Amino acid sequence: MKRATIIDIAKALGVTPSTVSRALSGSVRVSVATRKKVEEKAEELGYQPNVMASSLRRGRSDTIGMLVPRVNRHFFSHVISAVEQILNPAGYNLLICQSYERLYNEKLALQALLKNRVAGIIMSHSMETDNFDHIKSITNENIPLIQFDRASATVAGPRIINDNFSGAYMAVKHLIKSGYKRIAHLTGALSVNVYSERYRGYRYALEEASLPLLEEYVLEEAITKETGFERTRQLLETTETDAIFCAGDFSAIGAIQAIQSLGMKVPDDIGVVGFANEPFAELLTPKLTTVEQNAYDVGNKAARALIEIIEKGSLITDEEIIPVRLLVRESSIKF
Amino acid sequence: MKRATIIDIAKALGVTPSTVSRALSGSVRVSVATRKKVEEKAEELGYQPNVMASSLRRGRSDTIGMLVPRVNRHFFSHVISAVEQILNPAGYNLLICQSYERLYNEKLALQALLKNRVAGIIMSHSMETDNFDHIKSITNENIPLIQFDRASATVAGPRIINDNFSGAYMAVKHLIKSGYKRIAHLTGALSVNVYSERYRGYRYALEEASLPLLEEYVLEEAITKETGFERTRQLLETTETDAIFCAGDFSAIGAIQAIQSLGMKVPDDIGVVGFANEPFAELLTPKLTTVEQNAYDVGNKAARALIEIIEKGSLITDEEIIPVRLLVRESSIKF
DNA sequence: TTGTAAGCGTTATCAA
């Protein structure tokens, strides 16, 4: 049996499809009696509007595309949740895609969103993304685009960004205050704003404390647990490092495990600070000092900015910086 | 500037839209020369097919709805990933929704998927779901539906389920073997198959070892870290429990923290086993013994079953049980 | 091999 359409409702009621459409869409140009009849019949037939037909006719859809590197990261999953809390009540649906940190998947996902004629896109790019033409082409097509967290200033439109610089600065300053002096930095691709900013914060804190910036203390491509582990082993075997500021909590785990595997202690021998406050951070032994990002605020602002653009046609190209918070726990306190 | 359509391509080339459509859809009924011209022009105009129009006309879509309680659970996010690995190459797109463990959201999401005329649905129901009429109505509408993990046998269609019974049985048997005798069980709503099966495994292991099943040792609504903590405190203050089998890793954290807050030690005083192998399980101190589910297999099988139904019209109503694995770590070994 | 024409389900415009 086929799905009920407004035509079925119209026929059953002896009215025209236009009337049914008006009744269902809450138009005022329908009598109360007709509306009631239509609603009852729709209910009875289990009618579900065909949004594809509706979108096609209206020339716009109520679906918003959301593209993130991975949904199972604490930060991203909470941003998604915050975005849904704004967008769903406003009548929009979310089409969630993942790039799995691959540029290729990111391009594919963007294409899919275009083909689905989403009303707008909220995205954070992959770790591999170092060229933004495929993202620019979105805004060129006049599709409202909000970047959050990982974002390029070369792309038009709003950017909702965590205060990575201050987060890193606070983290490293805290390590220095704790008495650590030879602080290394494990980070991701510096083509990603998030990591270049954290790196900048790291350098600034060092500079401020008149500590030297040593090239061999800064290791790129050290953002997973595995690479964090390897780079830390290598670091401890070849340098005099006494603390590590990791640009992510995953590499921080790797670092801690590497340190312990060498028979050294965190925080007594080596201090460690992470970034992101993944759920496991406070469960580690020692508890991981890390930087907490306000995912709720980021998602909230991103969703609101998008609605603003879609519904009011505003042309914002703002960068909004969301404050972060240093959570001092055990992994960074000497005594 | 409006988006290019096949009509634009047709006009630019002096052919008809039908020809363009055929050329683009890989029909054999087009000359090689025409196809080439069409493809070039499409590229030049940045043409992206309008899937809404296409789906509307064809009467079917290539979008699959995926509904899970939360995307940021280790198991679910990995199932999603496995499903995408099968579905994307097969030409389908995923529309991911979350119920956030609420029945209300689940109903809403299902409605949204219906309105979007998805070609099929892969879902795992919320913790609140104890009536399945809204899910049955999906299959009544003839939309292919695969249930995985949390699933009701009263709903038609394939179910891909973890071997919760065996997992629980192995876990409790292992506790018994380790020398624990008064084993409590922290679990979720027993209206959810997953929890009722784990409970069954727990009872079976006890029975097999001729250990009594004590009512006060089984606590429902103890599945989050917070409730796990509270129930464990209460348990330890009122009973002689010497081990806890938790139906989830989150409540296991709560349990461990409660045990430690009372000045007792895991595993020496109280043994703890979890379920799910969340990433933090091996990072806890002591490392958490838990049951690992094969998310990859579950997603793989679910996706394949769905394609089978959509493309071959097979009418399967199988229950497929996916083996699980007990990961013995430190939290359950005495001495 | 290509063109013609109808229709998927909805909604906007215009007329009644």
Add this chain to the structure above:
DNA sequence: TTGATAACGCTTACAA
């Protein structure tokens, strides 16, 4: 307040 009609972009008999 309701109806008639066309159109959104695409696909597919059927015809040429």
